[in-house]
Amino acid sequence: MTDLATTTTTSLNKFEKFKAQKDGLAVKAEIEKFASVGWEAMDETDRDHRLKWVGVFFRPVTPGKFMMRMRIPNGILSCEQMRVLAEVIQRYGDDGNADLTTRQNIQLRGIRIEDLPEIFKKLRAVDLTSVQSGMDNVRNITGDPVAGLDADELFDTRELVQQIQNMITSQGEGNPEFTNLPRKFNIAITGGRDNSVHAEINDLAFVPAFKEVEGARISEQGAEEEMTFSSPIFGFNVIVGGFFSAKRCEAAVPLNVWVPPEDVVALCRVVLEVFRDHGLRANRQKARLMWLIDEWGLEKFRAEVEKRFGKSLISAAARDEIDWEKRDHVGVYKQKQPGLNYVGLHIPVGRLFAEDMFEIARLAEVYGSGEIRLTVEQNLIIPNIADSLLESLLTEPVLNKFSINPTLLTRSLVSCTGAQFCNFALIETKNRALETVKALEAEVELTRPVRIHWTGCPNSCGQPQVADIGLMGTKVRKNGKTLEGVDIYMGGKVGKEAQLGTCVTKGIPCEDLIPVLQELLISNFGARLREPATV
Numbered sequence: 193m194t195d196l197a198t199t200t201t202t203s204l205n206k207f208e209k210f211k212a213q214k215d216g217l218a219v220k221a222e223i224e225k226f227a228s229v230g231w232e233a234m235d236e237t238d239r240d241h242r243l244k245w246v247g248v249f250f251r252p253v254t255p256g257k258f259m260m261r262m263r264i265p266n267g268i269l270s271c272e273q274m275r276v277l278a279e280v281i282q283r284y285g286d287d288g289n290a291d292l293t294t295r296q297n298i299q300l301r302g303i304r305i306e307d308l309p310e311i312f313k314k315l316r317a318v319d320l321t322s323v324q325s326g327m328d329n330v331r332n333i334t335g336d337p338v339a340g341l342d343a344d345e346l347f348d349t350r351e352l353v354q355q356i357q358n359m360i361t362s363q364g365e366g367n368p369e370f371t372n373l374p375r376k377f378n379i380a381i382t383g384g385r386d387n388s389v390h391a392e393i394n395d396l397a398f399v400p401a402f403k404e405v406e407g408a409r410i411s412e413q414g415a416e417e418e419m420t421f422s423s424p425i426f427g428f429n430v431i432v433g434g435f436f437s438a439k440r441c442e443a444a445v446p447l448n449v450w451v452p453p454e455d456v457v458a459l460c461r462v463v464l465e466v467f468r469d470h471g472l473r474a475n476r477q478k479a480r481l482m483w484l485i486d487e488w489g490l491e492k493f494r495a496e497v498e499k500r501f502g503k504s505l506i507s508a509a510a511r512d513e514i515d516w517e518k519r520d521h522v523g524v525y526k527q528k529q530p531g532l533n534y535v536g537l538h539i540p541v542g543r544l545f546a547e548d549m550f551e552i553a554r555l556a557e558v559y560g561s562g563e564i565r566l567t568v569e570q571n572l573i574i575p576n577i578a579d580s581l582l583e584s585l586l587t588e589p590v591l592n593k594f595s596i597n598p599t600l601l602t603r604s605l606v607s608c609t610g611a612q613f614c615n616f617a618l619i620e621t622k623n624r625a626l627e628t629v630k631a632l633e634a635e636v637e638l639t640r641p642v643r644i645h646w647t648g649c650p651n652s653c654g655q656p657q658v659a660d661i662g663l664m665g666t667k668v669r670k671n672g673k674t675l676e677g678v679d680i681y682m683g684g685k686v687g688k689e690a691q692l693g694t695c696v697t698k699g700i701p702c703e704d705l706i707p708v709l710q711e712l713l714i715s716n717f718g719a720r721l722r723e724p725a726t727v
């Protein structure tokens with residue numbers, strides 16, 4: 193457990209104070225009590241903050257209707273799990289919906305506090321957990337969405353991602369060792385060649401790399417064996433400190449460490465321990481891992497990680513294996529298993545309703561192996577579809593709503609939650625994002641997808657910095673009135689040689705946005721105005 197006396201700071205912010213009074217995870221034992229007293233009579237700190245340790249978020253925009261953030265490691269779930277999530281929101285009628293998130297995850301809406309005991313029971317029965325998914329915890333751990341399916345992958349990330357989640361959450365039950373971090377913490381592992389998880393925007397990420405290593409290693413049987421590797425072996429270069437916040441955004445930097453897959457979980461553990469015990473806790477705006485790295489310098493940080501790791505860290509491989517452009521997985525693709533395919537469905541801005549989720553579960557069961565996968569683009573994949581079943585899957589009516597071949601702007605559209613449910617939001621995002629691309633597609637023709645990301649405020653949950661065109665909500669003044677507007681980001685590059693985009697234009701009122709975007713699409717992305725229709 194965290195010993196706050198060992199932190200390097202002297203004064204604590206208000207979040208640190210309430211965490212010191214009572215650990216967030218303590219609410220796990222009080223769910224029955226909260227359900228019987230109701231949300232209005234609850235202790236406010238428990239309701240507004242500590243409940244997030246079990247993934248339950250009070251929504252000031254819709255008081256009494258909570259959001260529940262799951263953990264879906266590597267974005268993989270079964271049709272049975274999808275059905276349980278659908279059942280949870282179904283009872284809330286129009287209030288109940290679900291969002292696929294930018295961390296390959298699912299959030300449920302409309303949740304009533306009195307239903308929590310039963311919901312947790314249902315989730316546990318199908319091995320789902322929402323524990324430690326908010327506040328000062330490690331977020332959903334992302335991995336390759338086509339792990340184990342992709343003929344060109346270097347490493348199947350599924351098992352490692354699950355092991356890391358198990359370590360951090362004690363098999364989904366909650367682990368007090370890691371429930372009092374100085375701030376949120378993001379972890380990603382990429383095993384393919386296209387950096388499908390945006391490794392560079394995580395506090396800790398593992399990127400495939402081959403290394404010639406000599407020395408001792410632990411055999412599969414657990415014995416230490418001396419071996420000299422004559423040819424390069426597979427492992428990961430480690431990058432650290434990537435994050436977005438309202439105050440600062442940074443891409444992760446190399447830690448100059450390479451680890452074989454069997455050391456990944458242990459390395460995650462020690463990096464988290466160093467962050468927990470030494471991360472900055474005085475100013476919440478300066479509490480993410482990169483601020484500690486800045487204060488210490490990378491060498492001191494690496495040395496502290498190495499000390500706790502208990503053996504010498506191997507220096508990074510000279511290069512990593514990210515050498516592909518990023519794929520979006522929307523459409524039909526051959527798997528490495530002969531005769532099998534995966535089908536990526538486009539889910540407009542990630543929004544699902546109960547009936548959609550039942551339908552997707554049915555497709556996965558009837559045509560695939562019952563498995564469903566999520567992507568950081570807020571879309572989903574149904575894997576393991578036999579060649580012989582493909583044609584009939586593609587005639588299913590639900591594919592009209594969740595297309596395998598959406599129009600080029602719609603295809604790559606991502607949006608955070610925005611004002612409909614998020615009290616940080618400065619603008620409405622999801623509906624506006626859909627309306628805007630529809631209007632643009634009526635005006636211009638494109639020859640390639642352009643990735644437009646919307647985010648409702650500078651917290652950047654919708655990752656405008658990784659987009660071709662990023663739109664960040666703001667307030668603007670026009671004709672003496674305050675209106676919803678956006679700052680425009682450009683230059684985000686994903687896949688190989690990923691880099692963050694930057695703000696190029698500030699304060700465009702949303703009502704004036706379409707011509708501005710149209711011009712950007714024409715001048716930067718080869719779009720052409722459509723010919724006027726002839727009568």
Ligand code: SRM
Pocket residue numbers: 249251259261291292293294295296297298299325331332375376378393434435436437438480607608609613614615616651652653654655
């Ligand atoms: Fe986020 C807070 C939604 C991905 C940076 N984020 C929030 C809250 C919890 C604020 C709140 O309490 O209302 C939002 C919940 C709104 C709601 O009702 O849905 C929220 N964040 C989201 C999601 C749902 C956006 C989406 O539509 O996909 C994503 C959920 C991910 C998940 O499954 O866990 C989401 N948030 C991100 C990302 C993207 C990523 O991880 O790749 C970022 C930027 C990367 C990063 O964190 O470094 C992000 N969210 C933030 C921040 C800024 C953190 C900081 O250090 O300052 C906040 C504010 C905070 O934590 O104080 C925040």
Ligand code: SF4
Pocket residue numbers: 608609610611614615616617618647648649650651652653654
């Ligand atoms: Fe809410 Fe802002 Fe995150 Fe959008 S970016 S979900 S508005 S906190």
